[in-house]
Amino acid sequence: MRRLSGGKESVRFQILARQFALPSTVTMIALFYVPLLIILAYSLLTRGPYGGVMLPLTLESYRRVFDPLYGQIFWRSIWIAAVSTALCLILAFPLAFYIARSGGRKTLLLNLVMLPFWTSFLIRTYAWMFLLRDTGLINTALLAVHAIREPLPLLFNDGAVILGLVYGYLPFMVLPLYATLEKLDDSLLQAAADLGATPWVAFWRVVIPLSKPGAVAGSLLVFIPCLGAYLTPDLMGGGKTVMIGNLVQNQFTTARDWPFGAAFSLLLMLIVLGTTRVLGKRGEELL
């Protein structure tokens, strides 16, 4: 059983706990909430002549967020994130199911899934660039055996971005799925078999419905970072695939239209808030 609070004597620790929480509370206010409030303020200001911000207050940036030109980037990001999430779900489910039924090797197999996740995201993206580019390993090998005459356009397109995202966030899907599948009682499957269900029927009608909480949590845990992705579309999408993250980065660096970039960041943050609400307490337990 999980022990959330520190025992019966907790009451004596209340003052100490409050003191201990203070530095982190101040840090979160100063370095998380205040910056978000400043983004909110910037989103309502006018772009200054040298890239800064100035008065008057205006809703112009928000109007532009819903401009069809940028709306297209918004929907494209949602689409890419949704496809990546669906692919993660399909790919992770059998793997999580396998790990959950692996007896003593469970922890090892799960850690093997998580290990690449903790190593550099940038390097893992670079590894795929090394494989997929025109002069990369796959194209070089295919050209060498004369399977193709010209390099296949594997990199710098939407497909490459989706591949990069699936590769990057697959562990986020495996983890919560594993958590629900591991709790699945074998006797339920036996009961289904006793009642005449084939393994497939038992799988579809018992395992799948019972793993729904993990699938929902995993989907949101993958969808959120995919929607806000910056590095993957930047490196693997080339100039053609622009997602919200790239747009925001561009507005704060090259284009220097901070109010517009701020409005788009807030929109992204609102979507994240919305999805975490759906995720609710379940997310806390699984993270």
Add this chain to the structure above:
Amino acid sequence: MRRLLAVYAGIAYLFLYAPLAVLAVFSFNASKIAVWQGFTLHWYGSVFHNPALLEGTLNSLVIAGAATVISTILGTLAGYAIWKRRMPWLTNSLYLSLLSPEIVTGVSLLAFFAWVFRFGHVQLGMHTVILAHISFSLAYVVLVILARLRTFDPTLEEAGLDLGATEWEVFRRITAPMLLPGIVAAALLCFTVSFDDYVITSLVAGVDSETLPMMVYAMARKGVSPEVNALSVMITVGLGSLILTAGRLERRGR
């Protein structure tokens, strides 16, 4: 069915590890292009003779080191506090910071620093990067500490209180020493996420604070080179061993 699943799992692990393995193999390739022409350690040597990369590594170590020390102290205290009384506001804030997209965290900190700098002649640099890293790594520390505390027996603390220790003494002399493997694990994890970060760092870094990931990024943009492969292998092996150590510490004494 079982065998089919095993085959599938094998392919899935191949998918996870093959790209990194291929990268590692070709970091020893004598040729600059993706054709094997013989074994060499030349690219590893050239990484060590690149002064810019060495400076970037030093910057990354200083930033990750400073952020880790501060985040680990703050996060350990916060984790303990959350364990003692629920503190929903702090807990939710930490989860939110964990889930908010890196790009949003990055630009909001950039806007924040730009706003603060209006009141003084400060510039972006190592200090802003360190502050940014504290803000996003704090939640990781708290998560590890809380996971550790959930297996901790509070009756040990009660015994301390019964024997006349104050709450602070109980924490200092009983809980903190027993938590130590968890604290070290949290610090290692924190160091890794800090050392690795590119997106947030690139937004709040100044001219004097270019980190190693920023250099890897710049090189990756220019194109693939065996030097980047060698560098990537060294970073991956270094951080990977930190994570494995953290994992072993985390499990020890459970």
